[in-house]
Amino acid sequence: xxxxxxxxxxxxxxxxxxxxxxxxxxxxxxxxxxxxxxxxxxxxxxxxxxxxxxxxxxxxxxxxxxxxxxxxxxxxxxxxxxxxxxxxxxxxxxxxxxxxxxxxxxxxxxxxxxxxxxxxxxxxxxxxxxxxxxxxxxxxxxxxxxxxxxxxxxxxxxxxxxxxxxxxxxxxxxxxxxxxxxxxxxxxxxxxxxxxxxxxxxxxxxxxxxxxxxxxxxxxxxxxxxxxxxxxxxxxxxxxxxxxxxxxxxxxxxxxxxxxx
Numbered sequence: 001x002x003x004x005x006x007x008x009x010x011x012x013x014x015x016x017x018x019x020x021x022x023x024x025x026x027x028x029x030x031x032x033x034x035x036x037x038x039x040x041x042x043x044x045x046x047x048x049x050x051x052x053x054x055x056x057x058x059x060x061x062x063x064x065x066x067x068x069x070x071x072x073x074x075x076x077x078x079x080x081x082x083x084x085x086x087x088x089x090x091x092x093x094x095x096x097x098x099x100x101x102x103x104x105x106x107x108x109x110x111x112x113x114x115x116x117x118x119x120x121x122x123x124x125x126x127x128x129x130x131x132x133x134x135x136x137x138x139x140x141x142x143x144x145x146x147x148x149x150x151x152x153x154x155x156x157x158x159x160x161x162x163x164x165x166x167x168x169x170x171x172x173x174x175x176x177x178x179x180x181x182x183x184x185x186x187x188x189x190x191x192x193x194x195x196x197x198x199x200x201x202x203x204x205x206x207x208x209x210x211x212x213x214x215x216x217x218x219x220x221x222x223x224x225x226x227x228x229x230x231x232x233x234x235x236x237x238x239x240x241x242x243x244x245x246x247x248x249x250x251x252x253x254x255x256x257x258x259x260x261x
Contacts, residue, residue: 001230003211003248004261005239009199012233013042016130016195019231019261020047021056023128023193029060031120033129033183035140036066036083039197040130048091058092064126065101067141067182070109070154078168079104102152102181109154113181117152120183126191133198136160137206137219141182148215148223150184185223194230195261196221198238207234208241231261 006012020043023030034040051058065080072079077086081101089099100119106112120126131139138144141155157165162176169175188194198207210221211232224230239245 001211001224001227001232002252002261003232003234003239003242003244004252005234005236005242005245005249008235009039009042010046012197012199012235013040013044013046015233015261016043016197017046017050019193019195020128021050022260024056024058024061027127028057029062030127031062031064031123031125033064033066033126033191034084034088035130035132036080036087037132039132039199041087043130043197044087044091051092059094060098061092061094062098062100062123063089063092063094064099064120064123066129066131066188067180068102068104069177070104070179070181071177072104104181109179109181113152113154116181117183117187120152120187120190128193128195129188129191131188131194131196131221133196133203133206133210133221134161135164135202135206137209137221139185139196139221139223140188141180142185142188142220144220145217146185146220148217148220148226149186151187152181152183155180155182185220189223189227192229194224194227196224196230196232197234198232199235201237201240203234203238204241207232207238208243212243233261 068080102116103112136144143158162173165176166173209219215222215225
């Protein structure tokens with residue numbers, strides 16, 4: 001995998017937005033997988049700024065979700081469907097037909113998982129998937145010890161993840177659902193390009209284990225080591241525990257400009 005160390009979250013957002021702009025220039029109807037939470041917001045801000053400036057036409061882009069809470073009422077503002085619509089789809093002016101996600105309110109949750117996996121395949125697969133990382137190394141909601149071959153499925157959240165996400169629910173952990181639908185690690189690895197963004201010292205240990213540790217289900221994000229085109233973008237704080245940080249800086253500084261990320 002390629003590791004890119006940037007100054008701060010804004011620089012990381014600009015770098016990843018640039019990769020998306022390049023992708024849309026090559027493939028205007030690319031399927032972009034988006035993550036929720038605070039970490040990817042600089043990516044969306046930078047992308048919207050470039051679209052607004054006319055740097056790229058995103059009108060044919062397609063957007064898909066990485067995961068969704070199970071059991072939240074339809075239209076709940078903290079459902080990931082509502083969040084993605086609010087942060088990405090609506091600002092880009094995309095019609096509903098260019099957005100897809102799993103149905104977290106389905107009566108048959110497993111059928112909804114299977115249907116979403118099939119829908120992603122029918123859409124031609126994800127061209128670029130944005131990922132965040134949890135403090136325990138999870139990607140999507142694939143918690144530690146998730147199967148590295150897993151497909152879209154229902155998962156039970158760890159207490160740590162519920163604590164981390166309580167900030168989106170008025171800091172009330174009792175409002176955070178216990179279950180989610182998530183693309184499995186195997187499903188995530190099907191994407192053509194994986195881009196993981198991590199910022200802040202709190203993610204440093206998870207980043208180090210992901211990049212420099214063994215591939216292990218205990219650190220789900222370490223599965224990115226198996227991917228043919230995975231990019232890990234980290235700020236200085238998140239890179240603080242990388243043993244090979246100087247090497248990563250050197251390789252990126254000397255990378256041909258035409259190669260992109």
